Amino acid sequence: MLTIIDKYILKRYLATFSVMLLLFIPIGIIVDVSEKVNKILENKVPFGKVAAYYVDFVIYFTNFLFPIFLFLSIIWFTSKLANNTEIIAILSSGISFSRFLRPYLIGAVLVSIFALLLGFFLVPKASEGFKNFRYMYLMGNGRNEMRETNDVYRQISDTEFIYVSNFNQTDNTGYNFVYEKFDKEKLVHKISANSIKWNEKQKNYTLYNFNKRTVGALNDKIEFLNSKDMKFNFDLEDLTPVVYIAETLGLTELDNFIEKERKRGSSNINTYLVVKYRRYSIPISAFILTIIAVSVSSMKRRGGMGINLAIGISLAFVYVFLDKIFSILAEKSTFSPLIAVWIPNIVFGILAIILLRNAKR
Known part of the structure; x- marks a missing residue:
C-alpha cells in the first residue's frame, strides 16, 4: 500500500524524468538538424523521410541516453527535497532510509519495464530507420559503407x-x-x-x-x-x-541470427552479442543508478544542488566511458561480451552499496 509520501516521491520521480526527456530531446533534434541540414538539402531528401528519421532519432537516443537522463533527474529532484529539508522531516518521523528508498525503487521498476519494452520492440525498428537514413543520405559513400x-x-x-x-x-x-x-x-x-x-x-x-x-x-x-x-x-x-544488422532485429530474430552466424563462423559474433546483452543491462542500470543518485543527493550540502549535480554529471560520464570502452574491447578482441557489457553495472553496483551504507548513517 502506497502512502502519501510514497505517492509524492514517485510522482516527482516519474515527472522529473519525463520533463528531462522532453527538455533534452528537442535540444538534441535542433543540434542534429543544424549539423545535417546542408546534407539533407543537398541530397533533396523528401520531407516525409526526414520526419520519419527524426521519429526514429528520438526513440534511438532516448534508449541510448536513458540511464543518464534518469540519473540526473533523480539527483535534481532529490537535491531539491534535501535543500528544502523535506528528507530530514521524513526521516525524523521515524521512517528508515531503506523505507524512504522504496518509492524510488518502484519508480525504477516502472522505468525498467519501459526501457525493456522499448529495447525489445521499438528500438530495433527505430535503429534500422535511423541507420539507413544516415548511410543513404548523410555519409559520403554510404551505400557501400553500410x-x-x-x-x-x-x-x-x-x-x-x-x-x-x-x-x-x-x-x-x-x-x-x-x-x-x-x-x-x-x-x-x-x-x-x-x-x-x-x-x-x-x-x-x-x-x-x-x-x-x-x-x-x-x-x-x-x-x-x-x-x-x-x-x-x-x-x-x-x-x-548490413554492418548494423543486429541492432535492427527483435529479440527472437536476434537469437536466431546469432546462432546462424555462429554456425557460419562469423568474426562479428562478439558485436552481435554486445547488442543482445545491452538490451538486458540497460534496464537493470535503472536500479543501480537510482540508488547511487539518492545516496549522493539526499544530504544537504553547503554548495547546494550545484555540488550534487557536479558529482552526478561526473559519475554519469564515468558510466558512459566504461560502457563504451568495454563494448569496443569486446567487439575488437576475444574479451567476453557478457562480462564487458555488465562491467559498468557491476562497478556501479558496488559503488551503490558503499554509498547506500554511508547514506544510512
Whole structure:
C-alpha cells in the first residue's frame, strides 16, 4: 500500500524524468538538424523521410541516453527535497532510509519495464530507420559503407563456403567469386567466376566466366561457360550483410541470427552479442543508478544542488566511458561480451552499496 509520501516521491520521480526527456530531446533534434541540414538539402531528401528519421532519432537516443537522463533527474529532484529539508522531516518521523528508498525503487521498476519494452520492440525498428537514413543520405559513400563489401568470406552451411573480393552495391555485382562444397573434409566441387551478379526479379545469380571443377576419384571434371544463371543457398543479405544488422532485429530474430552466424563462423559474433546483452543491462542500470543518485543527493550540502549535480554529471560520464570502452574491447578482441557489457553495472553496483551504507548513517 502506497502512502502519501510514497505517492509524492514517485510522482516527482516519474515527472522529473519525463520533463528531462522532453527538455533534452528537442535540444538534441535542433543540434542534429543544424549539423545535417546542408546534407539533407543537398541530397533533396523528401520531407516525409526526414520526419520519419527524426521519429526514429528520438526513440534511438532516448534508449541510448536513458540511464543518464534518469540519473540526473533523480539527483535534481532529490537535491531539491534535501535543500528544502523535506528528507530530514521524513526521516525524523521515524521512517528508515531503506523505507524512504522504496518509492524510488518502484519508480525504477516502472522505468525498467519501459526501457525493456522499448529495447525489445521499438528500438530495433527505430535503429534500422535511423541507420539507413544516415548511410543513404548523410555519409559520403554510404551505400557501400553500410555493408561488408570487401573480402567477404562466409560459411553458409556446415559444408558450403563462399568468397568475394569486393561487392558493388550500385549494380549488385561481386568480383572474384568462389564457392566450395565439401563432404566432411573432402572437396566435392568448386565454382569460381570473375564476377557474380544478383538478379532481383529472378531471385538468382548470374556468374560470368563460370568455371566449375568437380573432384572425381580418378579424374576431375572441368566445366567452362561465358555465363551461367544459378541459385545458391544464400541471398544478398548473406553475401553482403548490413554492418548494423543486429541492432535492427527483435529479440527472437536476434537469437536466431546469432546462432546462424555462429554456425557460419562469423568474426562479428562478439558485436552481435554486445547488442543482445545491452538490451538486458540497460534496464537493470535503472536500479543501480537510482540508488547511487539518492545516496549522493539526499544530504544537504553547503554548495547546494550545484555540488550534487557536479558529482552526478561526473559519475554519469564515468558510466558512459566504461560502457563504451568495454563494448569496443569486446567487439575488437576475444574479451567476453557478457562480462564487458555488465562491467559498468557491476562497478556501479558496488559503488551503490558503499554509498547506500554511508547514506544510512
